[in-house]
Each structure stands twice: as structure tokens, then as C-alpha cells.
Amino acid sequence: MIEIHDLTKRYGNQLALNQLSLQIAPGQIFGFLGHNGAGKSTTLKSLVSIINPTSGSIIIDGLDLAQNRQACKEKISYVPDTPDIFLQLSAVEYWELLAAAYNQSAADVQQRRQQLVALFDMGAHAEEPMASYSHGMRQKAILIGALLPDPDIWILDEPLQGLDPQAAFDLKKLMKAHAAKGRTVIFSTHNLDTAQQLCDQLAILKKGELIYNGSVSQLLAVHPEQSLETIYLQMAGQAANGQLVDEIEGEPHE
Numbered sequence: 001m002i003e004i005h006d007l008t009k010r011y012g013n014q015l016a017l018n019q020l021s022l023q024i025a026p027g028q029i030f031g032f033l034g035h036n037g038a039g040k041s042t043t044l045k046s047l048v049s050i051i052n053p054t055s056g057s058i059i060i061d062g063l064d065l066a067q068n069r070q071a072c073k074e075k076i077s078y079v080p081d082t083p084d085i086f087l088q089l090s091a092v093e094y095w096e097l098l099a100a101a102y103n104q105s106a107a108d109v110q111q112r113r114q115q116l117v118a119l120f121d122m123g124a125h126a127e128e129p130m131a132s133y134s135h136g137m138r139q140k141a142i143l144i145g146a147l148l149p150d151p152d153i154w155i156l157d158e159p160l161q162g163l164d165p166q167a168a169f170d171l172k173k174l175m176k177a178h179a180a181k182g183r184t185v186i187f188s189t190h191n192l193d194t195a196q197q198l199c200d201q202l203a204i205l206k207k208g209e210l211i212y213n214g215s216v217s218q219l220l221a222v223h224p225e226q227s228l229e230t231i232y233l234q235m236a237g238q239a240a241n242g243q244l245v246d247e248i249e250g251e252p253h254e
């Protein structure tokens with residue numbers, strides 16, 4: 001169980017998150033939605049202890065993250081919002097680094113690594129520096145690194161970004177299977193179809209404020225006959241959305 005209590009983050013004068021409180025139970029896929037700059041990555045980076053909140057607390061399986069960083073980190077794997085990291089390393093070197101960070105040897109993770117490499121079709125380039133990869137290949141390399149040690153909690157910041165349809169399909173299946181084992185998957189996305197397909201629970205952020213926390217099915221039940229896209233835009237969008245588009249492009253003529 002993950003509990004977030006009154007989490008606030010300021011970057012200088014910028015209030016990125018304002019007193020966010022919510023709980024994430026195991027056995028769930030939990031999605032964060034919100035426009036650009038809403039606070040999704042700030043929340044996920046706080047959960048993995050990459051940034052320190054200005055105030056508030058995070059409790060992971062009964063442990064206060066601020067006092068138990070190492071024990072909490074061992075429970076979590078993380079995919080950052082950009083795959084442009086460690087580019088001078090080959091994917092194989094990066095995976096070995098990641099496994100070592102979880103006290104696992106190359107031999108411990110060998111079988112799972114072979115399976116993930118085959119699944120994401122990364123065998124041909126695994127020894128080459130990641131700087132030479134396409135965006136999607138970098139994303140696959142980072143994903144394999146995160147999924148290799150297989151801790152209980154996966155925290156994935158826009159994990160489907162740049163993946164080809166096959167890899168996206170396979171990752172979604174992996175996420176569902178992980179949650180079905182009673183473990184936890186937390187991810188952010190801008191893709192509302194993906195959110196509707198995958199999420200048991202949702203948090204919608206708007207300018208650092210939590211504006212919805214609950215299940216997708218509850219949200220759809222309250223707004224019958226509307227898609228998640230329509231509901232989301234009503235909640236998180238600009239009031240005059242369509243009007244601004246008309247002003248730029250002109251209204252369509254029959």
C-alpha cells in the first residue's frame with residue numbers, strides 16, 4: 001500500500017503540487033492523468049525519491065519514505081519521463097548497472113533478461129551504445145532495465161511514449177499481468193484510450209491540484225454515454241477549447 005499525505009512541491013515560486021493526498025492499493029493499475037505541467041512527473045519522482053517534497057509524506061508498505069529511502073527504493077522500479085539517459089552505455093551495460101543496483105548479478109537476471117530482450121526485439125543492438133538508438137529503442141532499453149529486477153511496485157512515467165504498436169501491446173499485457181499478481185503498477189499517460197483500457201484507479205491533476213481520484217468505471221457511470229476523453233476535457237481542459245481552435249482555423253464551412 002502506498003499512502004501520499006499532503007504532498008506539496010515548490011520549485012522556487014512555482015507550485016508544482018499542492019497538498020496531494022491519495023492511496024494506491026496493491027493489485028491495481030493506477031493512472032495519473034493531467035495536462036502538460038499538471039504535476040504527474042513531480043508526483044512520480046517524489047515516489048521514487050528523486051526529488052524531495054517541500055512538505056508532506058509518502059508511506060510505502062508502512063515505511064516512511066523520507067526515513068527509509070533505501071528499503072523503499074528496493075521495492076520500486078522506475079521508468080523516467082525521458083529515455084535519453086546513460087547514452088554512452090550499451091543497453092547490456094545499462095541492464096547490468098540496473099541489476100547491480102538491486103543487488104542482483106547478471107546470472108540472477110539472465111533468464112528474465114533474455115525473455116524481455118526477445119519480447120521487445122532488442123537482441124540485434126543490445127551491445128551498441130544507446131546514443132545510436134532511435135527514440136523507441138531507447139525507451140525499450142530503459143523499460144527492460146526497469147522490469148529486469150522485478151520489484152513489487154512499477155512506476156512508469158509515460159512508458160508507452162515512442163513504442164511501436166507491438167511493444168505497446170506487450171507492455172500493456174505485462175502491466176496487467178503484474179497487477180493481477182497482486183502487485184502495483186503506477187503510470188502516467190496522455191493517452192485516454194490507454195487509461196480507459198488499463199487503469200483500475202485514476203488520479204487527474206490540474207495545475208498541481210487533484211481534481212479526481214477514483215475508478216474509471218465510477219467516472220464513466222457518473223457521465224453515461226460520454227467517452228473518457230470528453231469527460232477528461234470537461235474536467236481538466238480549458239473552458240473555451242473549441243472556440244480557440246475556431247479562432248485559429250476558422251469555423252468549417254459546409
Ligand SMILES: Nc1ncnc2c1ncn2[C@@H]1O[C@H](COP(=O)(O)OP(=O)(O)OP(=O)(O)O)[C@@H](O)[C@H]1O
Nearest residue numbers: 011014016034035036037038039040041042043081
Ligand atoms: N526542475 C524543475 N524546476 C522548475 N520547475 C519545474 C521543474 N520540474 C517541473 N517543474 C514545474 O513543475 C510543474 C509540474 O511539472 P511536471 O513535470 O510534474 O508536470 P507533468 O504533469 O509531468 O507534465 P508533462 O505532461 O508535460 O510531462 C510545471 O509547472 C513545471 O514547469
